[in-house]
Amino acid sequence: MDHLYKYFRWLSLDIVLGAIFFLLYLERYYALEFSVHVYLALGSAIWLIYTTDHLIDAWKVTAPTSDRHRFHKKHFSSLVLAAGSILSLSLGNIYFLEVEIIRNGALLSAACILYLMLVYFFKALWVKEILVALAYAGGIFLAPLSITGMEFLDFILWLQLAGIAFLNLLVFSSYDQASDRQDGFNSLVIRLGNGKAQHVVWITGVSLLISGGWIYFQGGEAIQLLFVMMTVLLIWVHVSPGYFSRSERFRVVGDGVFYLSGLFLLL
Numbered sequence: 479m480d481h482l483y484k485y486f487r488w489l490s491l492d493i494v495l496g497a498i499f500f501l502l503y504l505e506r507y508y509a510l511e512f513s514v515h516v517y518l519a520l521g522s523a524i525w526l527i528y529t530t531d532h533l534i535d536a537w538k539v540t541a542p543t544s545d546r547h548r549f550h551k552k553h554f555s556s557l558v559l560a561a562g563s564i565l566s567l568s569l570g571n572i573y574f575l576e577v578e579i580i581r582n583g584a585l586l587s588a589a590c591i592l593y594l595m596l597v598y599f600f601k602a603l604w605v606k607e608i609l610v611a612l613a614y615a616g617g618i619f620l621a622p623l624s625i626t627g628m629e630f631l632d633f634i635l636w637l638q639l640a641g642i643a644f645l646n647l648l649v650f651s652s653y654d655q656a657s658d659r660q661d662g663f664n665s666l667v668i669r670l671g672n673g674k675a676q677h678v679v680w681i682t683g684v685s686l687l688i689s690g691g692w693i694y695f696q697g698g699e700a701i702q703l704l705f706v707m708m709t710v711l712l713i714w715v716h717v718s719p720g721y722f723s724r725s726e727r728f729r730v731v732g733d734g735v736f737y738l739s740g741l742f743l744l745l
Contacts, residue, residue, distance in 0.1 A: 487729060488549045490528040494521045496736025500618050500639075503739040507701060508622045515574040516621045519583065522568040523617055527590055529561055535663060543657040578624040586616050607651065607666045611644035631693075638689060638705050645682045645709065646732050648675065649716045653728050683713045704742050708735040 486492055498517055505512050529550075536542055536550035550557060572580055593609045619636045626632070651658070651667040652675065658665050667675040686709040694702035712735060715728050722728035 483730075484545070485549075487733070488546045490525055490532070492733045493528055493736075494525050496733060496739075497521065497524050497614070497618055499737055499740035499743075501621065503701075503704070503743055504618065504622045506743065508626055510622060510625060512621060513574065515571050516579065518571050519568065519575060519579070520617055520621070522564050522571070523583075523587070523590075524614070526561055526564060526568070527613070529557060533557060533561075535661075539661045539663075543660050544654070547661070576624065579621050582620050582624045586613065586620060589613060589616075606664070607644055607647040610647060611640045614643045615640035634689070634693070635701065638686060641682055641686050642705060642708050642712070642735070645679065645686065645712050646735070648679050648682065649712055649728065649732055651675075652679070652716065653719065653723060679716055683709055683716075700742065704738055707738055711735045711738075 498521055501512070501517060501520055504510075532546060532550045533554060536547045536554060539547065539551070542548045542551055572583075575583070590613050593606075593613065615636050618639065619632070623632055623636075628636075648666065651665040652672070655665065655667050655672070658668060666678070670678065687706060690702040690706040690709065693699055694706070711731060715722050715732050719728075722731065
């Protein structure tokens with residue numbers, strides 16, 4: 479079972495599943511009803527972005543040190559073929575989406591393509607974590623806000639989810655900085671140095687906790703409890719490297735925090 483779960487993570491399917499859970503939660507939060515085509519669009523878009531990013535990284539390095547990048551390098555041709563097939567299906571799926579979702583999705587897709595081009599041509603791009611976090615949160619909120627429109631609280635919710643995704647990436651980068659240096663990959667943690675990066679982690683985490691607690695006590699929004707729980711778990715992972723560095727437990731729990739939205743669906 480552990481062996482199968484490694485492949486599940488290496489293929490970024492855990493990230494896709496977490497995003498789908500969160501969209502399911504937002505569907506109920508906004509009292510909407512999405513077709514299966516919306517979920518297919520979200521899942522395929524996230525998988526394509528993450529897989530393309532991993533393939534680019536694997537292609538750049540002769541002998542990657544991480545298991546994920548070794549997997550992508552070994553199966554490079556097969557994964558490119560799979561990505562092409564998923565992209566073709568995604569283009570066909572557009573026909574079944576609402577016009578508003580298509581329009582906003584096109585804008586987000588253009589931003590993601592620009593990001594991938596920047597990563598490819600500018601190896602020292604230090605805002606990678608910020609761009610990924612904003613795009614991830616934007617993809618999840620795209621369908622709900624395309625239909626309902628964005629008010630101030632919706633903007634705050636989007637920023638909070640982006641902040642959690644950013645915190646997730648920072649924590650992972652802290653654990654991965656040795657292998658990233660060896661492979662020649664760049665990250666915000668490496669650019670800032672470990673000391674300053676720790677400050678960014680804590681500022682982000684505390685800001686999320688304060689905003690989540692304040693909004694919850696103002697309006698009783700259950701989604702804020704979800705954000706607070708996700709933040710607390712990521713901080714726990716960050717402050718316990720001795721435990722979470724073994725067998726890459728930090729990845730299991732760090733990406734698993736996005737599954738909490740599935741549990742909140744039961745409440």
